Amino acid sequence: MKKSMDHTQLLVLTLLAAEEMYGYQIITELEKRSDHTFAMKEGTLYPVLHGLWKDGAVECYEKEAPTGRMRKYYRLTRKGREKLKEETARWRSYSHGVEAVLSSVPALG
Amino acid sequence: MKKSMDHTQLLVLTLLAAEEMYGYQIITELEKRSDHTFAMKEGTLYPVLHGLWKDGAVECYEKEAPTGRMRKYYRLTRKGREKLKEETARWRSYSHGVEAVLSSVPALG
DNA sequence: AAATAATACCTCGAAGTTCTATGTATAGTA
DNA sequence: TACTATACATAGAACTTCGAGGTATTATTT
Numbered sequence: 001m002k003k004s005m006d007h008t009q010l011l012v013l014t015l016l017a018a019e020e021m022y023g024y025q026i027i028t029e030l031e032k033r034s035d036h037t038f039a040m041k042e043g044t045l046y047p048v049l050h051g052l053w054k055d056g057a058v059e060c061y062e063k064e065a066p067t068g069r070m071r072k073y074y075r076l077t078r079k080g081r082e083k084l085k086e087e088t089a090r091w092r093s094y095s096h097g098v099e100a101v102l103s104s105v106p107a108l109g
Numbered sequence: 110m111k112k113s114m115d116h117t118q119l120l121v122l123t124l125l126a127a128e129e130m131y132g133y134q135i136i137t138e139l140e141k142r143s144d145h146t147f148a149m150k151e152g153t154l155y156p157v158l159h160g161l162w163k164d165g166a167v168e169c170y171e172k173e174a175p176t177g178r179m180r181k182y183y184r185l186t187r188k189g190r191e192k193l194k195e196e197t198a199r200w201r202s203y204s205h206g207v208e209a210v211l212s213s214v215p216a217l218g
Numbered sequence: 219a220a221a222t223a224a225t226a227c228c229t230c231g232a233a234g235t236t237c238t239a240t241g242t243a244t245a246g247t248a
Numbered sequence: 249t250a251c252t253a254t255a256c257a258t259a260g261a262a263c264t265t266c267g268a269g270g271t272a273t274t275a276t277t278t
Binding site for chain 4: 115117149150152153156157176177178179
């Protein structure tokens, strides 16, 4: 049993695998793509993003939005892509484990 | 984003839905039925079990094992069965959310 | 017979996560 | 003008899980 699922990292890395994004966008995209299952808080995302940057999993640059506001875009590095593979495997394993336990109890249909 | 997955509760409740069990047995059964994905620690299980008991989700009684040792058996209550339904739904929702995000990125195959 | 492993219960403190609350600031809308 | 949305950030609280340790009995191995 891992100390935590830490699937926040998985979700963020997954989004960034498709295209570079800025923090606020990650939150809104995540809500959209998860069928409104996830409402990640800013207090959760930003520290995670900074942690991924420290680990070298993402790189960051600032760009001015068409609106005139500054945004910090994050882009996956090679290391980040490796981390994504690992995290995906970890999710598959965990999910499979839970499903195995659930299906081992016939009473639940 | 819920504060934690807390799927430990789901797993324990699921096992107890099939038959009453004692703590040590829950740990070994969990490892078996999850294809060795989960190795729940005693420091995790016992507090969770006591919490479920406090919440009225399980009841507990002592019985002597054929070996002569005492065991504390836990059994689901009606409240526990309701909690199990809720936790199962929460897992389905969470799992579905993650899969939706993963499958929204074609690059991952 | 003695040592070790397995069974069976338990608790405490550390580590890790996520949230709540709060802060700053700009742009758009009612 | 006030409110909402956008966009960044951090600090502290709450919660989960683990690691490490403790106690004790039974079974197995040396």
